Amino acid sequence: MIVTSNPKTLLKAALATAIAGVVATAFASPTYAGSDEPEYFQVNMKPGGSLNIREDPTLKSTKIGTLPATAEGITNLGCHVGMPYLEWKKSTTAVRKVETRRKWCNITYNGMTGWTVGEFLEEDVAD
Structure with missing residues (x-):
């Protein structure tokens, strides 16, 4: 193991570690519904609206x-x-800011399975 006190070398090593963590997170499979997430959702938006899948x-x-x-x-x-990270990397700064905060949910509804923006979903309480 090589030990160095060169600030540039330390900075490069820290940056490489941080980037590796971001890439690993970006390519990880989605987190499936668990104890922290509701089993079912309902749409939470103005009447007459619709949410794309x-x-x-x-x-x-x-x-x-x-x-x-x-x-x-x-x-x-x-x-x-x-x-996904590679798409995010190619995007504009404005798109990057929005996408960093955007929550995507993989859902099934009426025979359709796909992804939708989680911003407009809330827990559906069973009757």
């Missing part, structure tokens, strides 16, 4: 359906935050 957890992904503002009983398959 996409093939992948990104705004650029193909739209495969919609959830009406009144949708309930949406099965939660797991959520994660942000778009």
Whole structure:
């Protein structure tokens, strides 16, 4: 093991470790519904609105359906935050800021399985 006190070398090593952690997190599989997440969601938005369901957890992904503002009983398959790292890296600074805060949830509803923005979902309390 080589020990160094060179600030540049230490900074490079710390940066490499941080980047490796971000990349590993970005490529990790989604977190599936567990004790911290609800088993079912309902849509929480203004009446008459709809929420897109996409093939992948990104705004650029193909739209495969919609959830009406009144949708309930949406099965939660797991959520994660942000778009895939390589896509995020190629994006503008504004898109990066939005996507860093965006929560995507993998859901099933009426035979459709896909991804939707978690911002408009809330726990669906069983009757």
